[in-house]
Amino acid sequence: MSTREFKDVRALSIASDAQQMIEVARAEGIETVWDRLAAQQPQCGYCALGVSCRNCAMGPCRIDPFGAGPQKGVCGADADVIVARNLGRTIAAGSSAHSDHGRDILEVFAATAHGETNGYRITDEAKLMRLAAELGIATDGRTTTAVAVELADLLMENYGTRRAALSFVERTPKVRQDLWDSLGVTPRGIDRESVEMLHRTHMGVDNDYVNILLHGLRTSLADGWGGSMIATELSDILFGTPSPVVSTVNLGTLKPDMVNIALHGHNPMLSDVIVQAAEDPDLIALAHELGAAGINLVGLCCTGNELLMRRGVPMAGNHLMQELAITTGALEAMVVDYQCIMPSVTDVAKCYHTVVISTSDKAKFPGAVHMSFDPSRGMEIGRDIVRRGVEAFANRNPSRVRIPVEPVQLMAGFSVEAILGALGGTPAPLVEAIADGRIRGAVGVVGCNNPKLTQDYGHVTLTRRLIENDILVLVTGCSAVANGKAGQMMPAAAAMAGPGLRATCEALGIPPVLHMGSCVDNTRILVLAAALANHLGVDISQLPLAGAAPEWYSEKAVAIGAYVVASGITTVLGVEPPIFGSRNVTGLLAGGLDDVVGAKFAVEADPERAAVIIRRHLEAKRAALGLPAIDVDTIVAPVATA
Ligand code: BF8
Ligand code: SF4
Numbered sequence: 001m002s003t004r005e006f007k008d009v010r011a012l013s014i015a016s017d018a019q020q021m022i023e024v025a026r027a028e029g030i031e032t033v034w035d036r037l038a039a040q041q042p043q044c045g046y047c048a049l050g051v052s053c054r055n056c057a058m059g060p061c062r063i064d065p066f067g068a069g070p071q072k073g074v075c076g077a078d079a080d081v082i083v084a085r086n087l088g089r090t091i092a093a094g095s096s097a098h099s100d101h102g103r104d105i106l107e108v109f110a111a112t113a114h115g116e117t118n119g120y121r122i123t124d125e126a127k128l129m130r131l132a133a134e135l136g137i138a139t140d141g142r143t144t145t146a147v148a149v150e151l152a153d154l155l156m157e158n159y160g161t162r163r164a165a166l167s168f169v170e171r172t173p174k175v176r177q178d179l180w181d182s183l184g185v186t187p188r189g190i191d192r193e194s195v196e197m198l199h200r201t202h203m204g205v206d207n208d209y210v211n212i213l214l215h216g217l218r219t220s221l222a223d224g225w226g227g228s229m230i231a232t233e234l235s236d237i238l239f240g241t242p243s244p245v246v247s248t249v250n251l252g253t254l255k256p257d258m259v260n261i262a263l264h265g266h267n268p269m270l271s272d273v274i275v276q277a278a279e280d281p282d283l284i285a286l287a288h289e290l291g292a293a294g295i296n297l298v299g300l301c302c303t304g305n306e307l308l309m310r311r312g313v314p315m316a317g318n319h320l321m322q323e324l325a326i327t328t329g330a331l332e333a334m335v336v337d338y339q340c341i342m343p344s345v346t347d348v349a350k351c352y353h354t355v356v357i358s359t360s361d362k363a364k365f366p367g368a369v370h371m372s373f374d375p376s377r378g379m380e381i382g383r384d385i386v387r388r389g390v391e392a393f394a395n396r397n398p399s400r401v402r403i404p405v406e407p408v409q410l411m412a413g414f415s416v417e418a419i420l421g422a423l424g425g426t427p428a429p430l431v432e433a434i435a436d437g438r439i440r441g442a443v444g445v446v447g448c449n450n451p452k453l454t455q456d457y458g459h460v461t462l463t464r465r466l467i468e469n470d471i472l473v474l475v476t477g478c479s480a481v482a483n484g485k486a487g488q489m490m491p492a493a494a495a496m497a498g499p500g501l502r503a504t505c506e507a508l509g510i511p512p513v514l515h516m517g518s519c520v521d522n523t524r525i526l527v528l529a530a531a532l533a534n535h536l537g538v539d540i541s542q543l544p545l546a547g548a549a550p551e552w553y554s555e556k557a558v559a560i561g562a563y564v565v566a567s568g569i570t571t572v573l574g575v576e577p578p579i580f581g582s583r584n585v586t587g588l589l590a591g592g593l594d595d596v597v598g599a600k601f602a603v604e605a606d607p608e609r610a611a612v613i614i615r616r617h618l619e620a621k622r623a624a625l626g627l628p629a630i631d632v633d634t635i636v637a638p639v640a641t642a
Helices: 016-027 033-039 045-049 079-113 125-134 144-157 167-171 174-183 190-200 209-239 268-277 281-289 301-311 319-327 345-350 375-395 416-422 428-436 457-468 477-485 491-496 499-508 522-536 555-566 583-597 607-624
Strands: 245-249 259-265 295-300 315-317 333-336 355-358 408-412 441-445 471-476 513-517 545-549 571-573 601-603
Touching: 016 319, 079 144, 079 190, 079 209, 079 268, 079 375, 079 555, 079 583, 125 144, 125 209, 144 209, 167 174, 167 209, 167 522, 174 209, 174 583, 190 209, 209 268, 209 301, 209 522, 209 555, 209 583, 245 301, 245 315, 245 477, 259 268, 259 301, 259 375, 268 295, 268 301, 268 333, 268 375, 281 295, 281 375, 295 301, 295 319, 295 375, 301 315, 301 408, 301 477, 301 513, 315 319, 315 477, 319 333, 319 345, 333 345, 333 375, 345 355, 355 375, 408 477, 408 513, 416 522, 428 522, 441 457, 441 607, 457 471, 457 477, 457 491, 457 607, 471 477, 471 522, 471 607, 477 513, 491 499, 513 522, 522 545, 522 555, 545 555, 545 607, 555 571, 555 583, 571 607, 583 601
Parallel strands: 259 295, 259 333, 295 315, 333 355, 441 471, 441 545, 471 513, 545 571, 571 601
Antiparallel strands: 245 408
């Protein structure tokens, strides 16, 4: 690596484990995501504004944002069309990623229903029956298998062109369904909307930026109320619906005397079997033979969240920790499925004894061992993977093992079922607490890490400001991991909350920051929002709710933001999306959309100011509902001391 001025690690991450391991990587000459970001500077200004297009071979084209150069691409597309098309394709990619994950779960569910899998069963039969009944499938006197087969068929139809609306659209308030119908954005088929977006954004199809953006909302809704929701619901049925569980988080979850295997990616269908396989006495005996005290599984990213939520598996870290987990020298294997897995992990692994094991035929990694996943031999493959990890322990160099911190405790497992259970089976107590002002509202703080921002600072700071102002925070994905590392997710963290939220949390024994799962589990937040709206007989957009993605990076996050807004929940982004090259697109998304769907986007990189935007928004919603509200002009950011 070339000699370069390194930034102070405190500017890169607020997490001590990350700071220490970045120093180790630097000392050992191991390149990380932060080094590559620095090497990419300056990044392309046209792309950052969204005004470059390479959709056809007459291009690539770009629009001069200062007005001096070209204002149209070769085909005649202007900045509005180019920005809208790029955003539309981003939403389609994100929606496709979630929805294809949902399809993989659905296929395993269908195969399990037909008795064709090994290592799987219907774990939550009651949820299966509940869901089937909700979707109009007869359940009385029928076997689990018969109901599961019919449910699988019905949900498969949701992917294609055989429906006028996706099944789960019915979960939204009628007034929202009517609104979507009137706008022509009711999602019809999960695959269909993404394919149609690719069609519309081909040269010379949809040349109206408003029309493209509306279809962008429809494409995202096919994710939120479709593919992602199917992933969540069926994962619960197959692997169990989460309930509160205490576990640990950060790189301290790696154990110096044990075989450490990290499960990284997004889909629980293989990793859940691996958790079972790791209990195999023969494999544990093999670990002992090689001198290890046992087998320690940890999670990374959303596969980690899935396992944490359902099985209490410790969480090693969020997105920016994947390379650093290897630099501990204590990781025998990193088992990856798909999404958010940096291609660089195999490069870092080459500097250690770590084996990277890829498992999905749609996600191969040069330098990894590929062990193709097949649900008909699930348990056997799970055992083979764990054995591979155990065998790698023999190659460990103990002098290179550096585990930087002690783990921190966190509570996870807040499915909607668990939250309603804690409330006594109905949203009424939560509604009452919101109505009388003990809780001012609820905010979903979700999404990724992005090396452009100090890791975890946005998540942790925004969350702190919200809870201290009596706002309940719901977290998923990499945000949840950040909050967990910062100690915001144990019941004792109620002491950090304002008096109303604190009293409510203490009465229920819950933290003020509720871990609702992986990124596909953002649909749990949608379901909860719809349940609150239906309970009150109002639209989702009338509720004192907001979304935030302080450190987002991925196309999936764009799809999530779009479906949250299209569902009526205003969302604040901490990283600029590439739309600012079009004043019209920006104006619509950050302004006019409020009149269309009752919610809009805001962009604010400073979490202190984002907290102010959100608090003002919640109080305005409270006032409109006739609830006691704080004068928004009195809500201001703390004066910076640095
Ligand atoms: O789906 S939050 S970095 S790991 S995209 Fe990825 Fe973002 Fe993390 Fe999970 Ni979600
Ligand atoms: Fe250029 Fe139009 Fe082709 Fe895009 S679609 S590359 S703007 S000619």
